[in-house]
Amino acid sequence: MDLKFENFRAEHVETLAGYYGKRHDRTCDSTIMDNFLWGGYYHIRFCERDGKAVLWIMNIDGKDYAALPVCGLEDLPHYFKELEQYFNEELHLPLEIFLADEEAVEYLRLPEDRYSVEELPDARDYIYSAESLKVLSGKKLGKKKNHINYLKREYAGRYEYRTLCCSDGLDVWQFLDKWRAQKGQEVEGHLDYEVEGIHDILRNCSAFHVHMGGIYIDGRLEAFAIGSYNEKEKMAIIHIEKANPEIRGLYQFINQQFLIHEFPEAEIVNREDDMGLPALRQAKLSYEPMEFARKFRIRQLWPEEGRGKEENRL
Known part of the structure; x- marks a missing residue:
């Protein structure tokens, strides 16, 4: 052939x-x-x-x-x-x-x-209503909003969301080094490849139609996300989402703010699969998916x- x-x-x-x-x-x-x-x-x-x-x-x-x-x-x-x-x-x-x-x-x-x-x-893959993840309304998602409100009170005047670009690569690399050290032996071997893949994206980000955003606290990157957009499905796809696990509400905040700022036109959100990991499955289910791919x-x-x-x- x-x-x-x-x-x-x-x-x-x-x-x-x-x-x-x-x-x-x-x-x-x-x-x-x-x-x-x-x-x-x-x-x-x-x-x-x-x-x-x-x-x-x-x-x-x-x-x-x-x-x-x-x-x-x-x-x-x-x-x-x-x-x-x-x-x-x-x-x-x-x-x-x-x-x-x-x-x-x-x-x-x-x-x-x-x-x-x-x-x-x-x-x-877990599929969600984009509006639901942005607004976090209703009793079932109320705990997510409570975590975000706690972060806003605790770090009032000290946090900001930024759209990231290629020039912010050093901030992301420094964050990943800290995140990897925090995780220690908890990180599965394949996630080291994921980190290397993120480095490759940052080294070549001008070649991609990729969306990146981060939460800075006291001028330091403490959470970031990478996503892409499927125009045919009006769907945001969240490929990477990482946050400092020691800061309460940060995962919920980057989840919400990344969608609000980078995907205002999205109607649905794909947050990928759970790889069969019970803790990850529980976390994804807690956001009330509307369906599965x-x-x-x-x-x-x-x-x-x-x-x-x-x-x-x-």
């Missing part, structure tokens, strides 16, 4: 971003930012096809997997088949796709005797194995 995959770098962002937004997709993977943020961790590679699609491959624990082709919905079956052929003929592997969104899965209507389609509950794993079944044998083997 003539598919040639190459490593994903900052200089590719502007071109590849143009393939996104051609179909409805409410997952956090509906913009290019997550691919760049986690590019090092998953060894992400890409291939452009016919000016209509971009194909993505990642490597997890030494094995290659794919994401769904990024293209218009009407072109999805064709480029899905190209990926399948590449995996079968070049990699000698069954095609396996992670994080396929629900609309695409329904559109493809893959035959059950050739593919296994399994929902990934820990990978579902479900994701699936697609596995091609080898003909000689049959559906039952393949599922037992895996």
Whole structure:
């Protein structure tokens, strides 16, 4: 086959971003930012096809997997088949796709005797009303507002929200060093890759249509967030949100202020998944999501194995 995959770098962002937004997709993977943020961790590679699609491959624990082709919905079956052929003929592997969104899965209507389609509950994205997160009205969100009011009283005249730009990179790096030290052994290994991904974004932020904002207290950055915008869905996607855990109300404040200042036009907010972590799940549920963006794993079944044998083997 003539598919040639190459490593994903900052200089590719502007071109590849143009393939996104051609179909409805409410997952956090509906913009290019997550691919760049986690590019090092998953060894992400890409291939452009016919000016209509971009194909993505990642490597997890030494094995290659794919994401769904990024293209218009009407072109999805064709480029899905190209990926399948590449995996079968070049990699000698069954095609396996992670994080396929629900609309695409329904559109493809893959035959059950050739593919296994399994929902990934820990990978579902939390979707919220943007207005609800900005206003925090009602009894259930009242505790969030109380935390914010405490911060405003305790640090009156000492805090401010700022839209961040490339020149603020040093502030973010210094914050991340402090945050990493505060977390100590609590930080899972993959979050070190996340920190490195943030550094890469800051080093190349002029290449991205990215939104960044932070809370300063006494002139020092104590919380920041990075997000992107899916115009087709009128959806803000919050990729990164970090705050000094020792300051009460700070997480709630950056959550609210980032949306108010950077995404005034957003109608919904995607705060990504909880990775199956109980504490993170509880935190995301406490903001009262309106729905979830479900994701699936697609596995091609080898003909000689049959559906039952393949599922037992895996």
